[in-house]
Amino acid sequence: MDNEKYKNYLGDLGTIAKEYARESINEYKAAKGTSEEDYKTGYMMGFHRFITLMQQQADSFDIPLKEIDLADIDEGDFFK
Numbered sequence: 001m002d003n004e005k006y007k008n009y010l011g012d013l014g015t016i017a018k019e020y021a022r023e024s025i026n027e028y029k030a031a032k033g034t035s036e037e038d039y040k041t042g043y044m045m046g047f048h049r050f051i052t053l054m055q056q057q058a059d060s061f062d063i064p065l066k067e068i069d070l071a072d073i074d075e076g077d078f079f080k
Contacts, residue, residue: 007067010063010067011068013068014070018072020047021044021077025044025077044078045078051070055070
């Protein structure tokens with residue numbers, strides 16, 4: 001088994017998911033008070049669930065969040 005391949009995959013997945021999550025947060029903020037607010041809220045909450053799931057699973061497997069590039073995003077980022 002090529003562990004480096006899986007480590008790189010998870011690192012890339014974390015980076016990309018975090019970028020998408022931050023984009024969804026910004027889109028949600030921009031949509032407040034518009035007809036798109038409900039859709040953007042749901043879209044953002046989907047990323048919230050995915051990011052926190054990845055973080056919880058990493059913790060369960062003793063994988064430092066820094067290794068999968070998810071150490072600098074937390075639940076508070078979604079609710080500011």
